[in-house]
Structure formats: C-alpha cells, structure tokens
Amino acid sequence: MDIQVQYRSAAGRTCRDEPAGLRGVPVEEREPLSEPRAYKGRRSILTKWVSASGQVVWCTSTVQLDAAMLLDFDPDIVCFQSRVVQLHWELDGRRGTVEPAFVARTRDERRLVFAHPPRDGAGVEERVLRQSADRAGWEIRPLQAPQGVLQSSLESAAHFRGPEFAADDRARQMLLDVFATPRPLQAGAAASGLGLKALGYAWHLVWMGELTWDWTEPLLPTSPVWTSQAASAGEA
Known part of the structure; x- marks a missing residue:
C-alpha cells in the first residue's frame, strides 16, 4: 500500500511526504489544511472549539466538538488540532483519503492521533492509520466524547x-x-x-x-x- 501524508510545513506551505518523514514533526502546531465550509445540502454540522490557550479547532459533528472539550480538559494534553493531516492511500488501483479527527501532543512528547470511526467495512482505513502511525511514530486513540x-x-x-x-x-x-x-x-x-x-x-x-x-x-x-x-x- 502506498501512503502519502499531506500537511503544512513550518512555513505554512502544503506539502506531502511518506509517513516516516513526519516522525517528530509537530503537525498539531500547524495551521489546518483547510477550513470546513458550509454549503447547501451539507449533512454534518460546522462548528469550532476554542481551547483554553485560544487555539481554534474546527469540528464537523457534535461528537467531535465534545471530544475536543474532553481533550482540552485533559491535563496530559498540551496541544491538539484538527484537519492538520490527510492520509492519501492507493492499493490495487483503488484510492482514498483518511483524515484523523485530531492530532495531539502530550506532556511527555508523545504524539496521539484520534481516529474517527471507520467508514468502510473492509478495514482499509484502519490499516492506513495503523501503517502511517507505525512509520510516523504516532499512537492511535479512538475518538472519545464525554457522556x-x-x-x-x-x-x-x-x-x-x-x-x-x-x-x-x-x-x-x-x-x-x-x-x-x-x-x-x-x-x-x-x-x-x-x-x-x-x-x-x-x-x-x-x-x-x-x-x-x-x-x-x-x-x-x-x-x-x-x-x-x-x-x-x-x-x-
């Protein structure tokens, strides 16, 4: 499987690299690749969470918004952001994109990737996330919202x-x-x-x-x- 990660450089330019090239890169500090836009017929909500540090985090569901609140409350999380990486994959002529809900950094400098529930039943998205995380040094976490x-x-x-x-x-x-x-x-x-x-x-x-x-x-x-x-x- 070929995987390319799209993200922003420190200078703000959009770029692509193999997952291993992002090891140690603080993508959670970078600007989002894009801001979600409202459009006619959009089914998901469009909202944002402003963290205690003043960082704007875009969310496209109430679940993601509540999950952002929980991350902001977590004392082990020092920084997190949404829409900062896109995982573009190709396998046997098929192509797709996986976008994690959040990327976060902990106080002990671990980088966590919070995954949306997979949209496919074949497990391809989960495989893309797992392979990318292994190569980039990320830890995968499920998206959790308080109840x-x-x-x-x-x-x-x-x-x-x-x-x-x-x-x-x-x-x-x-x-x-x-x-x-x-x-x-x-x-x-x-x-x-x-x-x-x-x-x-x-x-x-x-x-x-x-x-x-x-x-x-x-x-x-x-x-x-x-x-x-x-x-x-x-x-x-």
Missing part, C-alpha cells in the same frame, strides 16, 4: 476556561488553601475574600484540574470541590 453527567459538568466548567478567568499566583494560592478540605464551590469562593472575581477564578481552577469534584455527580455551584492531588504536588 451524561460528566459532559454536563465539563460544559459548565468550560465557560470559565479562558485566560480572563485565570487568577494571579496570590489569588490562586488563596483558593487552593480555602479548598484544602472539601467545600461548596460558590461558598468557598465567597469565603476566600477575593471579591466578585473569586467564583470565576474557582471555576477556572476546576477546568485546569487544580480543583476537583466527584465526577459521578453533577458539577454545580453548590457541589463540594477540593484541591486536587496534582495541585498539591505542585505546591510541594
């Missing part, structure tokens, strides 16, 4: 993911101290003495994983939250 209670909780916290809700070091430490033992989110923020911005700061710390809660329960202003182990380890 039920976790989905609604993340949606609540996501409203406060932007940098405008980030507390300075002093305010952050005050809130981590307040929530050293479990307290209702809104009441704990009010008790911090940080004024009207305190609740937004606290929600942002939840989104950043420095405050946590019982994930099996809905996240509400009255929900008990507490300083996470990750935040405690960072203070040590």
